Amino acid sequence: MAAAAGQVNVARFAALYRAAGSGQPASGGAVLSARVTAMVIASLAPAAMLAHYVLPTTGDIATVEQLETFRTEVRQWLQDNCPESQRSLASPEEQYWGGRRGQFASEDARLWFERMRERGWTAPEWPQAYGGGGLDPQEARILKEEMKRIRARTPLYSLGIWMLGPALLEYGNEAQKQEHIRAIVNGEIRWCQGYSEPGSGSDLASLQTRAEDMGDHYLVNGSKIWTTNADKSDWIFCLVRTDPVAKKQEGISFLLIDMASPGVSVTPIELISGESEFCQTFFDNVKVPKENLVGELNKGWSIAKALLVHERKLMSEMGSDSPREQVPPTVAAREYLAFRDGKIADAQLRSDLVDYEMQMQAIALTHFRTFEERAAKVQSAAPLVMKYAGTEAEKIKSELLLAIMGSRGLGWEGEGFSASELDTLRLWAMSKAMTIAGGTSEVQLNVIAKNVLQLPQS
Amino acid sequence: MALVLNEEQRLLQDTARDFLSRRAPVEALRKLRDTRDDTGYDPALWRDMCELGWASITLPEAYGGLEFGFAGLGLVIEESGRTLTASPLFASAVLGASAILLGGDEAQKEQWLPAIAAGEMTTALALEEGPHHRPHHIETTLTPAADGYTLNGSKCFVLDGHSADQLLVVARSRGESDSREGLSLVLVPRDAAGVTVQRTIMADSRNAANIRFEQVNVPADAVIGETGAAWPVLEQVLDRGRVAMAAEMLGLAKESFERTVAYLKERKQFGALIGSFQALQHRAAQIQVELELCQSVVLQALSAVDEQPEQLPLMASLAKAKLNELAKRVTNEAVQMHGGIGVTDELEIGFFLKRARAAMQILGDTGFHKDRYASLCGY
Ligand SMILES: Cc1cc2nc3c(=O)[nH]c(=O)nc-3n(C[C@H](O)[C@H](O)[C@H](O)COP(=O)(O)OP(=O)(O)OC[C@H]3O[C@@H](n4cnc5c(N)ncnc54)[C@H](O)[C@@H]3O)c2cc1C
Numbered sequence: 001m002a003a004a005a006g007q008v009n010v011a012r013f014a015a016l017y018r019a020a021g022s023g024q025p026a027s028g029g030a031v032l033s034a035r036v037t038a039m040v041i042a043s044l045a046p047a048a049m050l051a052h053y054v055l056p057t058t059g060d061i062a063t064v065e066q067l068e069t070f071r072t073e074v075r076q077w078l079q080d081n082c083p084e085s086q087r088s089l090a091s092p093e094e095q096y097w098g099g100r101r102g103q104f105a106s107e108d109a110r111l112w113f114e115r116m117r118e119r120g121w122t123a124p125e126w127p128q129a130y131g132g133g134g135l136d137p138q139e140a141r142i143l144k145e146e147m148k149r150i151r152a153r154t155p156l157y158s159l160g161i162w163m164l165g166p167a168l169l170e171y172g173n174e175a176q177k178q179e180h181i182r183a184i185v186n187g188e189i190r191w192c193q194g195y196s197e198p199g200s201g202s203d204l205a206s207l208q209t210r211a212e213d214m215g216d217h218y219l220v221n222g223s224k225i226w227t228t229n230a231d232k233s234d235w236i237f238c239l240v241r242t243d244p245v246a247k248k249q250e251g252i253s254f255l256l257i258d259m260a261s262p263g264v265s266v267t268p269i270e271l272i273s274g275e276s277e278f279c280q281t282f283f284d285n286v287k288v289p290k291e292n293l294v295g296e297l298n299k300g301w302s303i304a305k306a307l308l309v310h311e312r313k314l315m316s317e318m319g320s321d322s323p324r325e326q327v328p329p330t331v332a333a334r335e336y337l338a339f340r341d342g343k344i345a346d347a348q349l350r351s352d353l354v355d356y357e358m359q360m361q362a363i364a365l366t367h368f369r370t371f372e373e374r375a376a377k378v379q380s381a382a383p384l385v386m387k388y389a390g391t392e393a394e395k396i397k398s399e400l401l402l403a404i405m406g407s408r409g410l411g412w413e414g415e416g417f418s419a420s421e422l423d424t425l426r427l428w429a430m431s432k433a434m435t436i437a438g439g440t441s442e443v444q445l446n447v448i449a450k451n452v453l454q455l456p457q458s
Numbered sequence: 459m460a461l462v463l464n465e466e467q468r469l470l471q472d473t474a475r476d477f478l479s480r481r482a483p484v485e486a487l488r489k490l491r492d493t494r495d496d497t498g499y500d501p502a503l504w505r506d507m508c509e510l511g512w513a514s515i516t517l518p519e520a521y522g523g524l525e526f527g528f529a530g531l532g533l534v535i536e537e538s539g540r541t542l543t544a545s546p547l548f549a550s551a552v553l554g555a556s557a558i559l560l561g562g563d564e565a566q567k568e569q570w571l572p573a574i575a576a577g578e579m580t581t582a583l584a585l586e587e588g589p590h591h592r593p594h595h596i597e598t599t600l601t602p603a604a605d606g607y608t609l610n611g612s613k614c615f616v617l618d619g620h621s622a623d624q625l626l627v628v629a630r631s632r633g634e635s636d637s638r639e640g641l642s643l644v645l646v647p648r649d650a651a652g653v654t655v656q657r658t659i660m661a662d663s664r665n666a667a668n669i670r671f672e673q674v675n676v677p678a679d680a681v682i683g684e685t686g687a688a689w690p691v692l693e694q695v696l697d698r699g700r701v702a703m704a705a706e707m708l709g710l711a712k713e714s715f716e717r718t719v720a721y722l723k724e725r726k727q728f729g730a731l732i733g734s735f736q737a738l739q740h741r742a743a744q745i746q747v748e749l750e751l752c753q754s755v756v757l758q759a760l761s762a763v764d765e766q767p768e769q770l771p772l773m774a775s776l777a778k779a780k781l782n783e784l785a786k787r788v789t790n791e792a793v794q795m796h797g798g799i800g801v802t803d804e805l806e807i808g809f810f811l812k813r814a815r816a817a818m819q820i821l822g823d824t825g826f827h828k829d830r831y832a833s834l835c836g837y
Binding site: 054055330333334339342343344350351353354355357358359361362363365366368369372373376378380381382385388389442444445446448449452453454455456457458 | 460461462719722723730731733734735736739740742743744746747750751752753754755757758766769772773776779780828829831832833835836837
């Protein structure tokens with residue numbers, strides 16, 4: 001195999017990746033379900049690539065020595081406090097997402113969550129004043145590395161931590177931080193994202209859900225769509241129109257809405273993968289207290305954009321313990337294909353496989369380059385092309401896997417197929433969402449044409 | 459850091475760009491072509507390039523080199539891809555110097571490397587025997603003779619073959635015609651008795667030749683390395699060549715793409731700049747995506763030469779395959795997006811198209827390198 005095991009400092013690389021929260025295009029953001037996210041990660045995450053692709057060997061950037069004491073302490077603490085059963089990949093059912101209806105899969109899961117929460121390590125870098133861990137980025141990196149080392153599970157999966165929290169810490173007022181940040185850290189409230197609407201996807205700024213100023217409250221009417229896990233969430237952070245006449249980006253506000261409010265209803269939507277993690281969320285004369293406005297009135301668009309920046313971070317956090325992984329195509333090839341003289345006998349499949357592998361090697365290297373550039377404070381267009389390159393490659397991979405598996409890859413459910421065969425088909429269906437969610441591929445190309453190539457706009 | 463240039467490397471690249479755009483722009487290649495220049499490159503330019511140290515970047519100090527690393531040479535070559543500069547840089551400083559450095563004994567290194575570094579001697583690698591790159595399919599023979607060896611056979615697509623002082627010839631000492639075993643590498647003066655050189659005029663207006671060897675006398679000390687055991691060295695030399703050629707193709711792809719993007723911002727049709735049409739925007743953006751990936755691939759392949767030699771075969775094939783595809787796509791789109799003017803000889807875009815076509819064929823086309831990559835990975 002091409003991999004050079006042991007050549008790369010895995011932990012350092014993964015930490016760099018997590019630190020990379022580079023700007024995503026400000027249109028058509030979306031939260032990804034755990035499954036889809038796992039797939040994005042399978043295609044994008046260095047951790048997955050390390051096992052398989054060649055990367056440069058480079059020296060350490062930071063002086064780690066002064067952090068070694070911290071590392072020793074963390075290692076000991078984890079050793080003493082992370083239950084054995086929490087040291088493996090969590091299946092989707094075993095993930096703890098918190099919230100009013102949150103369920104622990106086991107007593108150990110609860111114990112582990114509570115111990116981490118007590119130290120503020122569900123949100124290690126957030127200020128201690130709001131219940132966070134107060135760690136600096138280097139310490140947080142070490143905590144991550146040490147957790148990874150023993151395969152400790154993420155104690156709390158949360159959109160609040162990955163997306164809303166950072167935006168609230170930056171744009172929210174003191175009362176909002178007091179009310180919401182601690183509840184996020186403690187896993188008391190589960191959040192979902194209300195951006196997209198039936199009429200506004202790629203053209204997110206055209207959104208129509210209205211919030212009218214009624215003096216002591218806002219009155220919200222309209223609907224949101226593709227709201228991932230809305231049916232399991234307690235609160236929703238929404239983009240709403242507060243000025244119907246202003247230029248479209250300038251009449252949008254950022255509003256927090258308790259989904260228990262009268263007039264909020266949710267309908268799940270079944271997807272081609274057979275899952276229904278997405279919902280349509282309706283608002284019918286919903287009264288929202290004025291203090292739930294984040295930032296200034298009609299200035300919500302910039303918060304929306306800032307929040308999208310955290311989307312990639314979200315992906316990598318979830319990916320670091322992604323529950324299911326597709327078999328790598330090179331491995332599947334060995335199981336399902338005939339070989340002749342050490343080569344895959346089917347010339348077309350062999351050619352497709354090597355195309356895919358080369359593309360992934362190039363993507364892995366480009367990821368690595370973006371981290372090095374970040375550390376060296378060098379600007380390039382590389383970060384802007386990664387969403388497009390990674391998700392398009394992921395679709396190719398899924399098609400390739402099915403081609404390799406033949407009729408064994410077509411099993412939808414039940415007997416006669418292995419679990420991984422069944423997963424592969426479902427993930428193939430879900431891979432189609434990758435080039436739509438988080439800004440479609442076409443929107444990514446628009447962004448590259450405009451921001452990188454600076455081509456004239458029509 | 460392997461994939462980000464350091465201060466010195468950036469400086470070297472800037473110097474190279476500045477020098478080449480002044481001294482050897484595409485216009486210079488046009489002139490060489492139109493005057494059917496005998497040498498096929500400008501010797502005064504080559505002297506100055508050597509004075510800047512470009513022929514000796516990778517060589518150890520002991521042989522008059524700068525020991526700056528292969529990545530440095532790659533940056534210069536990338537820049538020479540932007541200007542389509544014809545010079546012995548590839549055939550001598552990459553292929554010739556590598557072969558002697560990696561395969562030669564101490565005496566040979568002392569004799570030849572300083573001469574290459576100073577630009578006093580040029581070399582050409584006489585390898586191919588048919589229209590496709592098949593580096594171990596060799597029928598040219600090297601047989602023992604009273605005072606050394608005798609060389610017989612014919613070669614084609616020998617880059618700089620008509621002008622180089624010394625020919626590095628790959629010949630077979632023993633074994634089947636397709637075997638990696640039994641190959642030898644010998645240094646033969648171009649003007650030696652029994653050597654016939656036919657210059658070939660190629661699409662890219664650069665220099666190549668067909669060469670026949672008939673009963674050519676080769677003294678024993680002209681064999682680089684052991685007779686019959688040249689393959690491991692040859693493979694490394696070829697990989698360095700592939701990586702360098704990929705760097706050149708990156709430069710030519712960037713240049714032709716930038717010229718095209720500039721044209722998209724300048725040409726008007728239907729009352730609008732053509733760059734505002736989404737059909738063209740998306741194709742251009744997709745090229746930008748591939749360019750970014752190829753940039754990383756080339757940097758990694760260049761640094762693998764010095765830092766991770768065990769990965770060089772894989773990275774060289776990756777780089778050559780990827781850059782073949784990129785150069786083909788970019789130059790074809792460049793012509794298309796220029797419309798009618800794109801197919802005129804007056805516009806320089808055509809020179810990029812033709813060089814890309816030739817470069818794709820040098821040291822392995824896409825199919826060759828995809829097959830090699832898959833084989834190296836065990837499928
Ligand atoms: C898995 C998944 C999870 C999601 N989760 C959430 C969530 O939690 N919360 C949320 O708010 N949203 C979520 N979304 C919604 C997501 O942000 C939108 O689907 C996405 O922005 C695209 O919008 P659309 O579906 O309306 O498609 P449209 O915008 O209608 O696009 C239809 C087609 O037209 C193309 N198109 C549109 N505009 C242009 C243009 N200017 N130029 C060229 N082509 C164009 C598109 O590329 C696409 O091919 C999720 C989506 C998915 C798939």
